[in-house]
Amino acid sequence: MAAFRDMEELCQGLLSLLGANHAEAQQRRLLGRHEQMMERLLETQDGAEQQLREILEVEKDVAQSLLDAKEQAHQGSAELQQIEAELQKASEEDAQLKASLLQLTRELEDLKEIEASLEKQEKEVDEDTTVTIPAATYVGQLYHRISKIEWDYECEPGMIKGIHHGPHVAQPIHLDSTQLSKKFISDYLWSLVNTEW
Numbered sequence: 001m002a003a004f005r006d007m008e009e010l011c012q013g014l015l016s017l018l019g020a021n022h023a024e025a026q027q028r029r030l031l032g033r034h035e036q037m038m039e040r041l042l043e044t045q046d047g048a049e050q051q052l053r054e055i056l057e058v059e060k061d062v063a064q065s066l067l068d069a070k071e072q073a074h075q076g077s078a079e080l081q082q083i084e085a086e087l088q089k090a091s092e093e094d095a096q097l098k099a100s101l102l103q104l105t106r107e108l109e110d111l112k113e114i115e116a117s118l119e120k121q122e123k124e125v126d127e128d129t130t131v132t133i134p135a136a137t138y139v140g141q142l143y144h145r146i147s148k149i150e151w152d153y154e155c156e157p158g159m160i161k162g163i164h165h166g167p168h169v170a171q172p173i174h175l176d177s178t179q180l181s182k183k184f185i186s187d188y189l190w191s192l193v194n195t196e197w
Contacts, residue, residue: 006037147193149173160185164192 013030144150152161160175171192175185 006033007041010034010037147189149189149192166192167194167196 010030010033013033148165150163150165152163155161158176158178160173160177162173164171164173173189173192175188177185
């Protein structure tokens with residue numbers, strides 16, 4: 001800016017010199033000053049060109065850095081999308097595993113309830129067998145001693161077979177329960193029992 005002001009002053013001085021037709025000394029002084037001004041202008045121009053080259057180099061570096069940053073951002077975005085997809089997949093698998101675990105937990109609880117019920121039933125059966133079987137065996141032996149009938153347990157279904165060991169002779173029993181009433185069968189069997197003690 002100062003160089004242009006000086007140049008303007010020089011031009012005005014030259015015009016006044018030419019207009020007034022002054023002496024040669026003033027002209028030389030002005031020409032010397034003009035020469036100094038031109039040197040300063042050239043130096044300033046060289047400095048400006050150097051600064052422009054430096055600015056262009058800095059802009060080039062900044063532009064390359066910006067392109068690198070954009071590329072890294074693009075790669076980061078792609079990686080982020082991949083991570084988000086993997087996270088979504090892992091979340092879905094986690095939800096499925098939680099559902100499976102919940103179902104298995106329910107099944108385990110059901111199985112525990114069934115096991116407890118079976119243990120209770122087994123205990124009841126054990127109690128029944130410890131009481132009922134000996135009692136049933138005793139009752140069966142008592143019936144056998146009273147009736148003196150030896151039953152054939154391997155006969156066909158619906159048939160009543162056995163041997164009555166009476167006081168004098170063994171007599172076979174062969175009754176068809178599909179053709180005879182339960183009352184008749186009961187009366188017949190009781191008729192075989194010896195009432196003489």
